[in-house]
Amino acid sequence: MSTASDQAPVLEVAGLRKVFAGKRGAPDTVAVADVDFTLHAGECLAVVGESGSGKSTLARSVLRLIEPTDGRIRYRGVDVTGLNPAELRRQRRHMQMIFQDPYASLHPRQTVYRLVSEPWRVHRDLMPPDPRARVRELLDQVGMPSHAIDAHAGQLSGGQRQRVSIARALSLRPDLLVLDEPVSALDVSIQAQVITLLMELREELGLAYLFISHDLALVRLVADHVGVMYGGRFVEYGPAERVFGNPQDAYTRSLLAASPGLGESSASGGGPR
Amino acid sequence: MTALLEVRRLTVEFLTDSGSPIQAVRGVDFAVDAGQTLAILGESGSGKSVTSKALMGLVDFPGVVGGSARFEGREMIGLGERDLQRVRGRGIGMVFQDSLDSLNPVYSVGSQLVEALRVRMGLPHQAARARAVELMSEVGIVDAERRFSSYPHQFSGGMRQRICIALAIALQPRLLIADEPTTALDVTVQAGIIRLLKRIQAETDMGMIFVTHDLAVARMIASHVVVMFEGLVVERGRIDDVFADPDHPYTRGLLASHPGAARTWRDLRAVAGDPALEREEVIADVDGI
Numbered sequence A: 001m002s003t004a005s006d007q008a009p010v011l012e013v014a015g016l017r018k019v020f021a022g023k024r025g026a027p028d029t030v031a032v033a034d035v036d037f038t039l040h041a042g043e044c045l046a047v048v049g050e051s052g053s054g055k056s057t058l059a060r061s062v063l064r065l066i067e068p069t070d071g072r073i074r075y076r077g078v079d080v081t082g083l084n085p086a087e088l089r090r091q092r093r094h095m096q097m098i099f100q101d102p103y104a105s106l107h108p109r110q111t112v113y114r115l116v117s118e119p120w121r122v123h124r125d126l127m128p129p130d131p132r133a134r135v136r137e138l139l140d141q142v143g144m145p146s147h148a149i150d151a152h153a154g155q156l157s158g159g160q161r162q163r164v165s166i167a168r169a170l171s172l173r174p175d176l177l178v179l180d181e182p183v184s185a186l187d188v189s190i191q192a193q194v195i196t197l198l199m200e201l202r203e204e205l206g207l208a209y210l211f212i213s214h215d216l217a218l219v220r221l222v223a224d225h226v227g228v229m230y231g232g233r234f235v236e237y238g239p240a241e242r243v244f245g246n247p248q249d250a251y252t253r254s255l256l257a258a259s260p261g262l263g264e265s266s267a268s269g270g271g272p273r
Numbered sequence B: 001m002t003a004l005l006e007v008r009r010l011t012v013e014f015l016t017d018s019g020s021p022i023q024a025v026r027g028v029d030f031a032v033d034a035g036q037t038l039a040i041l042g043e044s045g046s047g048k049s050v051t052s053k054a055l056m057g058l059v060d061f062p063g064v065v066g067g068s069a070r071f072e073g074r075e076m077i078g079l080g081e082r083d084l085q086r087v088r089g090r091g092i093g094m095v096f097q098d099s100l101d102s103l104n105p106v107y108s109v110g111s112q113l114v115e116a117l118r119v120r121m122g123l124p125h126q127a128a129r130a131r132a133v134e135l136m137s138e139v140g141i142v143d144a145e146r147r148f149s150s151y152p153h154q155f156s157g158g159m160r161q162r163i164c165i166a167l168a169i170a171l172q173p174r175l176l177i178a179d180e181p182t183t184a185l186d187v188t189v190q191a192g193i194i195r196l197l198k199r200i201q202a203e204t205d206m207g208m209i210f211v212t213h214d215l216a217v218a219r220m221i222a223s224h225v226v227v228m229f230e231g232l233v234v235e236r237g238r239i240d241d242v243f244a245d246p247d248h249p250y251t252r253g254l255l256a257s258h259p260g261a262a263r264t265w266r267d268l269r270a271v272a273g274d275p276a277l278e279r280e281e282v283i284a285d286v287d288g289i
Helices: A055-062 A085-092 A112-122 A131-141 A146-150 A158-170 A188-205 A216-222 A240-245 A250-258 B048-055 B081-087 B109-121 B125-138 B157-170 B187-204 B215-221 B239-244 B249-256 B276-287
Strands: A011-020 A029-039 A044-048 A070-075 A095-098 A176-180 A208-213 A225-230 A233-239 B005-014 B022-032 B037-041 B063-071 B092-096 B175-179 B207-212 B224-229 B232-238
Touching (some): A029 A055, A029 A225, A029 A233, A044 A216, A055 A176, A055 A208, A112 A131, A112 A146, A112 A158, A131 A146, A158 A188, A188 A216, A216 A240, A225 A240, A225 A250, A233 A240, A250 B187, B022 B063, B022 B224, B022 B232, B037 B215, B048 B063, B109 B125, B125 B157, B207 B215, B224 B249, B232 B239, B232 B249
Parallel strands (some): A044 A208, A044 A225, A095 A176, B037 B207, B092 B175
Antiparallel strands (some): A011 A029, B224 B232
16 A cells, blocks of 8 residues: 555654854853654654753754754655755645644634634645635544634633644644644643544544653653653653663653652652651 | 641632622632641642632632631631731741742842741841751752852752742741642652652641642642542542542543553543533633633
8 A cells, every 4th residue: 555655754853953052152052962863654753851951942943943053854855954945835834833832822812713724824825725614624623613713712721722723733734743742731631632632633644743742651652752852862762662661761760750650659758648 | 636727618709790700619628637738639720729829818809718717726718918927938838830930030049038037937147047058958959058149040940949948948837838839840850849848748747738730749749639620629538549449520530531540542531521622611711710
């Protein structure tokens, strides 16, 4: 069934580096240092790390929302790093991003229709013949009722807003989604719904995910591969079972040890009961 | 023997322009003893934070608090600001999620600790300074003597939260209310702060109320739990018992939706018994006040 182009990786990143120059004599900050990874269609690569580890800078550099200092990013074999702005825009339709805070990423006074159809104003050639009907389809795909099409984002809850963000990203039929902490701002029960939705969409549409998260318990459930980031580097990178089951790096082990799971009881710290 | 804090039929209503008040807390009962940690567990809009604020007299108009909260036998609800101030700090300490942003940026952290110790504990300056340095090392700030004159912006978020914990425990409260104190922090920092709170509790026998949305964090710190949903306590008990054998469908749903309980994403369950979108709308309404 699968052709050669299906098997070529969706994304290949090699030697990616981002250095922020220090101001007024301050030393430079190396936010991302020589990161390599490969992402195939239908795969989920999770990048985990703590604040300041460089995981969000990595996510943005991959889309060239931040210009990388060095390294190579290939999308389906095309070197994205060398593209001029117009060419980059044409490639970017295939790579969409979901942000952490849907209260900040959606304009509260715009209607759901306007928000979801907006990408077509930029990529005019992808404008469907009946945009309203297509927006309804997309809403249905993300589990929103079709009457939500005329609601304002400000009337929606966090979970609903994140569904709208996903519908908007899907409007360009991308094959790569960069998800930067997509459920961290949501309640745990809503988190479960949105994660289930994302994973079902991945199966249905064969999407590749670059999934940025600090939540190891969650990553364990969704990732095929995991990159553990510390100080801008992947200190560990491999199949999820191996990273979780048999971590090689000391930092990965300490991160796993600090992550609260439901199994631990309060007795372990020796406090009064 | 009476409990350190005994809360009975606590209600909080918010008056609205449309006439019908929003009932954020609808009759909540619980008790906390010295040396015990009670987790108040719930999602956004469950009323957990409003409950903790109501105990301290921190709900302002148009919020209206009813019911009873007795701290060491003394009624707190309806107490005047002057009396409340005598209880706050020395009797009941507080640490909030955004405490780390409540430090004054133009004073060094040391001088903020000294101020609290002098004004509230009546210590003379030298003694207050010595105690401040001591407190800073107690909460795990390395090289406290040198860091005494650092300003809040020179500390990381986790370190600022530690300073806020130092400020709260400086007054040796008999009860500490911690509202999502680790939510904004990294997991390794969170683990450190939880260990710190447990150690302080072991040393001082203070009671603690730990408000959180995070089941795993509640499990790490608390001995007892009340689960709140839409302003009501739907489940209560020893935390091990509740987690092992939850009674209420909402608690069961909450546990099933936690990634720690699942093996793959297919095991995740949204909260049972409620059509998802309807429930989200309820939450959005409560958030909207």
